[in-house]
């Protein structure tokens with residue numbers, strides 16, 4: 001503590017945080033009518049700022065209990081974050097038009113999308129529709145490819161022999177499998193297996209978040225000059241172009257010469273994007289950037305989710321037997337298809353429970369008020385233009401009135417709920433969002449990639465349980481999650497052991 005360097009660092013940090021707190025006090029929207037957790041004074045609310053940085057979960061849970069069906073605010077370093085609780089208010093957020101509560105402004109500020117992924121992505125979000133429609137429509141016909149990539153990717157990254165256990169870093173290994181499998185659908189063979197193409201997408205997924213946060217720390221007037229220097233975009237585009245430019249250029253040329261439905265046109269994300277893009281977006285560099293963007297949306301989210309699933313599987317070995325039985329019985333009757341995956345209630349439920357229990361974030365429904373005269377809830381509260389709004393997802397998912405015994409991990413909780421409903425009910429499936437189940441958001445901007453994510457992650461889990469045994473190193477406990485601001489990250493350094501299934 002007496003180390004002069006430590007003192008300098010501490011004073012430096014305190015100075016930066018103080019400067020931001022003053023900015024928050026002077027420049028943010030006036031939220032004096034919204035109760036705050038801790039002090040509502042920008043300087044005196046420091047304790048809550050630190051509590052928010054090191055895990056918004058507990059702080060927001062306090063507010064969830066104190067203000068049921070209401071709103072409260074919590075401070076982060078540079079702004080106030082309003083939290084809305086209860087079905088009525090959450091429903092109003094989920095269904096508010098983009099012109100009043102903006103999903104895009106909220107996410108684009110967080111990621112500094114313009115600098116990190118290009119202004120084309122900010123201006124035109126047609127990819128969301130492509131993912132929702134063309135990608136989802138093709139999941140059945142392309143399932144054999146997804147399944148093939150899962151088999152080969154598992155074999156490549158987990159070369160288990162005989163009865164030997166193989167120890168691997170969990171997160172990196174799952175990232176490889178997710179990236180390859182997703183890209184089988186996005187760009188096809190052989191590119192989806194190219195080590196440099198995989199690596200650049202993995203790097204980009206990490207670098208965008210870091211650069212986004214760094215650019216956010218800059219005062220707005222410095223962003224246009226310094227933002228591009230901090231952004232990984234140009235470097236990644238150069239690397240990606242080597243792989244994608246020839247493929248995209250050839251397809252665009254053929255489409256222009258022979259028409260959009262030319263013979264032998266590959267059925268993948270590149271083609272679906274090309275069909276939907278207009279104007280400047282139907283050019284080679286813009287399409288390359290768009291493929292990278294969809295990779296960004298897909299890979300980190302799915303890898304974090306599956307790493308949580310893997311840890312939950314190793315932590316709950318009693319679930320493995322019933323999962324194996326279900327997968328084998330369904331596959332024996334119907335084989336491996338998208339439809340047969342729908343019959344795997346326990347697999348679906350395990351994924352749902354893992355997302356309920358951990359999720360990849362602790363907040364949901366992030367929006368910014370963009371209506372000039374503010375956004376009014378039906379309870380009479382009006383939030384001024386520029387306010388940031390969320391709902392405390394972790395608290396909803398751990399509310400005993402919604403999920404009995406919420407602190408118990410019950411991998412078959414959702415399967416039991418489904419069995420208690422009419423057979424085939426869509427309720428309680430992992431893809432069905434609701435005000436009680438928010439890992440994919442809910443309402444207008446609910447994740448359009450969740451249909452693909454569910455197919456991919458369920459097929460991976462089903463493949464894993466029927467082919468491998470899995471455990472923690474030294475039979476240790478589940479590695480703790482890392483909570484940072486609103487993120488809930490699985491331990492990315494932990495190792496896990498695999499061997500060929502022995503029973």
Ligand code: HEM
Pocket residue numbers: 103125127128131294297298299301302305360364365366438439440441442443444445446447448449450452453
């Ligand atoms: C387990 C994996 C995933 C999780 C947990 C996840 C979660 C989310 C969440 C929470 C949102 C915002 C919803 C809201 O605020 O209402 C979102 C949006 C989005 N996701 Fe996902 N996602 C996953 C996988 C994917 C995949 C595989 C893709 C693409 C293939 C994808 C593409 C998108 C896109 C494009 C949006 C923006 C939607 C819009 O523009 O309205 N996601 N996702």
